[in-house]
Amino acid sequence: MHDYDPQSIEKKWQQRWRDSRAFEVAEEPGRPKFYCLVMFAYPSGHAHVGHVRNYMIGDVVARTRRMQGYNVLHPFGWDAFGMPAENAAIKHGTHPERWTLDNIAHMKGQLQRLGISYAWEREFATCERDYYKWNQWLFLRMYERDLAYRQRSAVNWCSSCETVLANEQVVDGACWRCDTQVGTRELNQWFFRITHYADALLEGAEHLEQWPEQVLTMQRNWIGRSHGARIRFAVIPGREADAAEEPVEVFTTRIDTIYGATAVLLAPEHPLAERLAASSADPAAFRAQLGRFRALDRTARTTGQIEKEGFDTGRQAMNPFTGKPVPIWIANFVLAEYGTGAIMAVPAHDQRDFEFARKYGLPVPVVVQPADAPPLRGETLEAASADHGVLVDSGPYSGLPSAEAMRAMT
Template sequence: MNEHTYSPAHIEKKWQKIWQETGAFKTSDEDDKPYFYCLEQFPYPSGRLHMGHVRVYSIGDVVARFKRMQGYNVLHPMGWDAFGMPAENAAIKNGVHPAVWTYDNIDFMRKQVKELGSSYDWEREVTTCSPDYYKWTQWLFLLFYERGLAYRKRGAVNWCPDCQTVLANEQVEDGACWRCGTEVVKRDLEQWFLRITDYADRLLKDLDKLTGWPEKVITMQRNWIGKSEGAEVQFAIEGSDDSITVFTTRPDTLYGVTYLVLAPEHQLVKLLVEGTEEEEEVTRFVEEIRKTSDIERTAADAEKVGMFIGRYAIHPLTGEKLPIWIANYVLPDYGTGAVMGVPAHDERDFSFASKYGLEIRVVIEPQGEELNKPLETPYTGEGVLVHSDKFNGLSNQEALTKIVAHLEERGVGKAAVSFRIRDWLVSRQRYWGAPIPIIYCDRCGTVPVPKEQLPVILPKEVSFAAGNLSPLKTNEEFLHTTCPTCQGPATRETDTMDTFIDSSWYYLRYISPKDDTKPFDSQAVNRWLPVDKYIGGIEHAVLHLLYSRFFTKVLYDAGLVSFDEPFESLLTQGMVTKDGAKMSKSKGNVVSPEEIIAKYGADTARTFILFAAPPDRDLDWSDQGVEGAHRFLGRVWRMVEQHREMFAVRQPASATSPAEKKLLQVTHATIKKVTEDIGTRYQFNTAISAIMELVNAIYSYPEDADVGTKLDAIETVILLLAPVAPHITEELWHKIGHETSVHQQKWPEYDPAALVQEEIEYVIQINGKLRDKVVVPRGLKREELEELVLNREKVKEQLEGKTIRKWIVVPDKLVNLVVS
């Protein structure tokens, strides 16, 4: 290879090897520099990197390298979110054990990530399917169990027939499995849950702390948690000792209730119809409703379907009988699984009552106005109460609190808060996940595995042809064990944990990944965290990010960490698309990172993907854009090559002529902009654009001007470009005579004095239209400026026969003459 020719394949392999051999990016835990934790969401080892990976890792690497050059002790780790259904599905399909499939993929993807030139500390690598990791996942589960935050109950759950496992509510998208797209159905199973609802209020309130998060993510979490303030109202059931609890945000409409609706799966339904003539029909209706997903049942345009179950409730304030119905639009896990029907003042209730001929009773009317009867649409606005006993004439807002107080006085209700979020269902009837460390004993009941016996090792020999049976049940040696309490025969829990458990704490394990005595070193964690910059996809706004916040708060309450939010600042990058569509094999529009790196080099791939769009926007792939990025790097290479010998004999810069001062000004303006764009605004595209402009200015610099000024500018280009294109800049840095790494250099600082321009260009407008431009000395007095403008030939021509009515002067920018 000609050493003067830009050859990415050669220099990138060369420097990757040197960086690895010298431990260039190893992080020290004992450093007097300020700490900075830069983290990208770790990948699932699917087997191949895609351009989305390249984008997120390039963004993270720019931040990490930039911060190192700014003098920070940077932690920048990488690992693998390695449990999950795809590995198990591959095992079933191809006869390959999930562990073999997963570790082969990790080896391949690790190689790909290293080819990008990312500055990871590989000594901190974690793999969630490794026993030395999931031992501590199990330990944390037991911590939750000890604190009353992990529990088991039987209930209707989301079941994916294709993946043969339970899904949390958050993992059901438009009624389908988030992984495979199969329609989700309901099944009754004993399941393990984590009480995330105990933290709902804190998770909501503490969103206000997250000033470094995108507002759209804050909004998504706020909506998912879904806090509602209102009242719980008790409706007695005629002929029964049971009662129905309803949560409502509109206690002001309580006198307008004409029926109650229970979720078909509500625990009272079966009891209320047992032995009645309606029992068979109700049972049939319930089974039919259970076949539809929650999303379908609650969609705004879904048909409201219900039936009367033959029983009545008693209104707590009026004593009247209210028919009890069941309907598809009420879900068992939201609120109390029961709603009060107020059809005159709720669109959904109005639609349902109109369909089934139920009474529609008006109890709120606009101030000073009587509603037409019968109603054609429900009235949902503000107003005063009518037909509401002693509360008649009150505004509905005033009545809200007074009716709640009245309910409390009579012992039939109270003020209450409800949340949309439900407890986190963490059981999975699959193999490739962390075993839940619980044992069942006929004598002792549910017994946690003693922590000193962890990890509960995932057995290698299982059958994947067991239908709906958890694969772990097929390994007799795993299934049957000894009770740690009574030493009698017992069985193990055969469900594994949701893989979102693994990713809810991995950022802590990076701090002490080889510690075999505890999940993480609390003292070190408290030095490094919260994560300073977290980078990943918007698709995890509710799932992973919410769960990680929950985990951190539990660990904070347990005294294991000193902070209660894990990620201080969050950057959610956009997708990489091609021809306007998300890249996918089925669309035939996938661009392979290996192909791009082989043809153009990793630096080109990084430069393009950082330059083509702001990081939070979708990026549409462009072959021409990639070629343009490659040409730019080639231009930088040639610029340095042409001046290599000059660096050996360089003299201090002496910028005295206008051209020299101009290049000095552009150099320092570029330093200022790139520093702000990378370090504050995270707008890498505009940072690269500024570097390109500096390169153009260097190429335009007169040959007879001061060489020192030019060489300083070239050196600045290399330093500023280093986080973006680490290989070419490392090579060029050494070419110009440096012996230490460019990535160990101090980030350049701009000189404010160099930014002060001695001359200013004024735009001259007449009646708002551009007519001329003039360059004047900075600080020129207004009278002198006006005189200079009036003497311009183009201005004289435009003013002939006209009168100047007004001068508008924007200092250092513009002069506009208003004439007539």
């Protein structure tokens, strides 16, 4: 037996595959087909062992299916937009297009020398006009159907780089690129109206039996709820010098519990948080606290697997139903990108709010009494009661069942 000499034998077969267009495909009605799609590579410079491992798995699947008689489409492309290209362009003083195309050429050569069975004639890069014109086309269809819309919203902002940062690009509260303390800024941004699909997505999540509960919780938080009410709490001026603030908007699926709302909790990223810091007695200490919360692990914040912490801003908002002021707190488990970035805390009827209230000695008024149970009392509750029931201590709504109250209150 001859020695295995990769330089000659691989070259020989790869040439044969190229000449015979062995991995290119055309439609063949009647023959079973198989689409083997792997994650497109980011053209970061050089393929590494992780690429090889990933793409070998796809190649084994594609080659197996071919041998089983399938007409296999195994395409490859380049996910070629984003911050790394921008960073490299700044660092090396090159045009991002040059840097990206050079990397693609190099990595393509590496993958071809590995002999992976891609249909290279179908190769594309997402930075090419022929590709992104379809992104634009899809976007316009969504825009026409009111599924894409613009709205002002808070983003992470690095004042030194003068750029918006994704949450993943904020490391311990600082810019990943230049270590500047990251602030927030309100910008007009595009959003997709995924709430139109919330019910279908939540229903679909029920069938993901193999998924870890933590991942499902994050999915549910991202999806949000389509049914619920937005409620505005007016911000009460603290001192005469304070500028009038926009009301804080909260989203709730349980408006029937609003008479038990004893605080407004803001995400540390909420735009109002920064303004309250500026007008507080000790802005530096206030901002340091905000920075500490923002720097916490976002996954843990999302799933609630963190020690719930917060602090009183010293300012108050008006509960629009009771007409009474409630304190505005900053809470580390409230996230800016979910809902409105602010929630009303109803300790007696939400477990997360309950734990928070017990920790900080906030009142826990019971406003919904579950049917067929001894009357609940806030002082002796050991856990929140999230069940529907009959409203108590809820002004004109007292005595109504939850469902009826929700209709009457919205």
